[in-house]
Amino acid sequence: MPSIQFRRKGYDALADGPIELGAFKTIQIEDGPRPISAAIHGDNWKQADVETALRKLCAYELQLMGGAPFERYLFILHIGKAAQGAGGGMEHANSTAINVSSGQTLSGVAAHEFFHLWNVKRIRPASLEPIDYTREQYTRALWFAEGVTSTYGNFTLVRSGIWSRQEFYADLAQDINELESRPANRWQSAEQSSLDAWLEKYPYYNGPDFSVSYYTKAKCSACFWTF
Numbered sequence: 001m002p003s004i005q006f007r008r009k010g011y012d013a014l015a016d017g018p019i020e021l022g023a024f025k026t027i028q029i030e031d032g033p034r035p036i037s038a039a040i041h042g043d044n045w046k047q048a049d050v051e052t053a054l055r056k057l058c059a060y061e062l063q064l065m066g067g068a069p070f071e072r073y074l075f076i077l078h079i080g081k082a083a084q085g086a087g088g089g090m091e092h093a094n095s096t097a098i099n100v101s102s103g104q105t106l107s108g109v110a111a112h113e114f115f116h117l118w119n120v121k122r123i124r125p126a127s128l129e130p131i132d133y134t135r136e137q138y139t140r141a142l143w144f145a146e147g148v149t150s151t152y153g154n155f156t157l158v159r160s161g162i163w164s165r166q167e168f169y170a171d172l173a174q175d176i177n178e179l180e181s182r183p184a185n186r187w188q189s190a191e192q193s194s195l196d197a198w199l200e201k202y203p204y205y206n207g208p209d210f211s212v213s214y215y216t217k218a219k220c221s222a223c224f225w226t227f
């Protein structure tokens with residue numbers, strides 16, 4: 001039985017370092033001094049498409065942000081059946097864990113999660129520090145952490161050629177329609193939506209009369225004040 005040893009860097013680093021065990025395929029996205037790889041578990045994906053998309057989006061964001069803030073980076077990907085109906089991703093300081101229904105829907109989530117390397121993991125709302133695992137932590141800054149990350153995720157997709165300009169504008173139009181269809185958009189700010197995030201577990205709060213998404217509101221706003 002092989003043994004695995006961990007060196008202690010503190011509980012926050014352990015909690016922020018997911019571990020994947022099982023039969024997965026590993027592909028290399030970037031070689032060199034700051035390597036990037038992907039461990040992929042599942043079906044409904046094509047290796048060439050996943051490699052191309054991840055290479056393009058990583059290269060663009062690394063160039064935009066002035067280099068890699070990690071020693072090595074891992075995409076942990078559960079695609080198709082392996083996602084077990086879940087969708088989305090979780091950012092970590094040196095990795096991300098992503099669940100998507102197919103390889104075709106991966107690039108949007110991956111561009112967002114990779115940008116979190118900077119915005120959230122290294123540019124952090126002061127209100128989220130120090131981390132307290134025992135209770136809710138309230139912050140007015142999730143709109144910047146998530147919404148602006150979504151804006152830059154979409155900028156990455158269109159600027160790296162993964163999306164056409166039409167796809168970029170179609171996504172923006174969908175978000176604007178979503179906001180304008182919610183009466184709460186008239187009174188709930190992106191800051192207030194951030195602060196109220198802990199209410200999302202109550203179904204009524206998510207209704208159009210009660211809230212807007214800080215992702216969507218800030219993502220649309222940031223499109224107009226960034227370049």
Ligand SMILES: [Zn+2]
Pocket residue numbers: 091112113116145146149
């Ligand atoms: Zn995010």
